Amino acid sequence: MNPSPSSSPTTTPYPSNEEILSQIKSNQSNQTSFLSQMVSIDSTLEKGEEEVMDFIWNFLKTSFSSQEFEMEKVPMNESILRNLPGFSPIHWKYGNQYNIVLRNKQQQQQLSESNKSLILCGHADVVPSTTTTTSSSWTKCTTPFTPTIHLNRLYGRGSGDMKAGLSCMIYALLTLQQLHYIPSGTLQLEIVCEEECTGNGCLALRHHAAASSSSSLGEKKKFDAVIIPEPFPFIVTAQLGVLWFQLHIVGKPAHVLDTSLGINAIEVAFDMYRHLQSTLQVEYNTNINSREEEEENQAFKDIKQPICFNVGKIKGGDWASSVPSFCDMDVRVGFFPSQSVECVKHDVEECLRKFVLESSNDTMKHVKYDITYFGFQADGAVLLEEFCNNNNDDDNDVDDEVSKEEEEGKGDDSIPLSAVSNDEKETVVQDSETMGINETKDDNDERRRKKLKQTNDKSDIHSSSEQRSSLQKEFVALLQQSHHSATTITANTDNTTNTTNNNNTTTLPLKPITCTTDARFYKLYSQIPCVTCFGPEAMNIHGVDESVCLQSVQDVTATLALFIRDWCGLNQV
Numbered sequence: 001m002n003p004s005p006s007s008s009p010t011t012t013p014y015p016s017n018e019e020i021l022s023q024i025k026s027n028q029s030n031q032t033s034f035l036s037q038m039v040s041i042d043s044t045l046e047k048g049e050e051e052v053m054d055f056i057w058n059f060l061k062t063s064f065s066s067q068e069f070e071m072e073k074v075p076m077n078e079s080i081l082r083n084l085p086g087f088s089p090i091h092w093k094y095g096n097q098y099n100i101v102l103r104n105k106q107q108q109q110q111l112s113e114s115n116k117s118l119i120l121c122g123h124a125d126v127v128p129s130t131t132t133t134t135s136s137s138w139t140k141c142t143t144p145f146t147p148t149i150h151l152n153r154l155y156g157r158g159s160g161d162m163k164a165g166l167s168c169m170i171y172a173l174l175t176l177q178q179l180h181y182i183p184s185g186t187l188q189l190e191i192v193c194e195e196e197c198t199g200n201g202c203l204a205l206r207h208h209a210a211a212s213s214s215s216s217l218g219e220k221k222k223f224d225a226v227i228i229p230e231p232f233p234f235i236v237t238a239q240l241g242v243l244w245f246q247l248h249i250v251g252k253p254a255h256v257l258d259t260s261l262g263i264n265a266i267e268v269a270f271d272m273y274r275h276l277q278s279t280l281q282v283e284y285n286t287n288i289n290s291r292e293e294e295e296e297n298q299a300f301k302d303i304k305q306p307i308c309f310n311v312g313k314i315k316g317g318d319w320a321s322s323v324p325s326f327c328d329m330d331v332r333v334g335f336f337p338s339q340s341v342e343c344v345k346h347d348v349e350e351c352l353r354k355f356v357l358e359s360s361n362d363t364m365k366h367v368k369y370d371i372t373y374f375g376f377q378a379d380g381a382v383l384l385e386e387f388c389n390n391n392n393d394d395d396n397d398v399d400d401e402v403s404k405e406e407e408e409g410k411g412d413d414s415i416p417l418s419a420v421s422n423d424e425k426e427t428v429v430q431d432s433e434t435m436g437i438n439e440t441k442d443d444n445d446e447r448r449r450k451k452l453k454q455t456n457d458k459s460d461i462h463s464s465s466e467q468r469s470s471l472q473k474e475f476v477a478l479l480q481q482s483h484h485s486a487t488t489i490t491a492n493t494d495n496t497t498n499t500t501n502n503n504n505t506t507t508l509p510l511k512p513i514t515c516t517t518d519a520r521f522y523k524l525y526s527q528i529p530c531v532t533c534f535g536p537e538a539m540n541i542h543g544v545d546e547s548v549c550l551q552s553v554q555d556v557t558a559t560l561a562l563f564i565r566d567w568c569g570l571n572q573v
């Protein structure tokens, strides 16, 4: 067993809770400055991530001892990525885009029961704010990329999602180094690009780790755990799948003096989307309890409507007095972990095909449209099975108040999808007059079952469910204990008298989220037993006046440092 944080000062030579917390506090202004500098760099898909990655690379290079740590840049190679499970298709070029790995050198590791391995992962990209740059929208900063501190919150695009989390994981490790300790077990920092639209950055790193086992940074040993400090101030137990597609409607332009002569592509697009929402979205939400094979969906049973569809972007028409000739609508569809991406694509295509074919409207029957897939093709994932089981309600502190409003839109919403080059699209052309697919619901169910079985088979290869269950319990208990120690000491240091009523010091709850994160790659394709997201408290992510609570940034940094100490063990240097 690992030493508990409370006993470590007397039973091990490790730094005490107080020493770690004190060092983190003395780093606070430097950490905030590092965070501000990251926020000031526009790292949207449109702008690219090289500048922010170069900034982080240089910071790591100058901050961490080259004696103890090694670093690597892992490029984005689309020709390799596109053949990997979990890849999301793109219609842009990667150029010199890269991801960063930093970890303690292999010779430092002393393998034993108490020296476990850990990955801390964070993404450096942010969602666009091009529509929110006017002075009337962002009230706390002059621009979304001019970070500003107000009432102990740092405002700016990406402050919460998730540059604050990046600063936490980097400063947690840096704090231990400053105290002259490095992890005994393997500790790997992974800074990835493109989480907000595909996850292909994380996919590139996982592939690199698996493929380069002979290199110095290879994955010689399976990792025990992953924490992604996304802005969820709780332990994430499961996440939904996400599919993006673009619905392209071909209309028939006409003068508005007789609109019946034309086909209004924009109105048709909305009719088709509304039909998807009123049928498929409702069906998905209703079916959560209806199939025996959907046990893994039970993590979401306390959320009223976990599955949300969203129109994120629309473009169409030419002129106010002309019936529009085209409409492009970018849609996001959520789905349960038991469903495969292919099943969901099939469901969407069938739903729209039938709607057009069975329409009583003659015009609708002659509509031509196609569906193009780019961006997220993200499987859903149960991250901590031990805490998603129906029989474990006592352990699973799921808050009934969790609503879709609290969760939705985190990590997967709007993104500029301009400059589409048609030859790179994965397109399904649908013409209501020529479509002949007639697949039954049974066929669809069969595919769902196959997908579920594949997932189960994969996870069984690497650890028995008993081992996994026991490791997950230990992982969650230690994370909760680390958070409790971090926030209790912080509260006491700040002379807060009533710590028992302080929200920060309550036990970290466990909850599912109704969006996707990079956590799926570690769980589904690397079969790492303990995977979660936990990070600072943020507000208005993907919106205007996005901000992160700076006290929470300190608390998460401290939690991660204490967790590393007790999970990986430490060596004095």
Ligand SMILES: [Zn+2]
Pocket: 123, 161, 162, 195, 230, 231, 410, 411
């Ligand atoms: Zn994020």
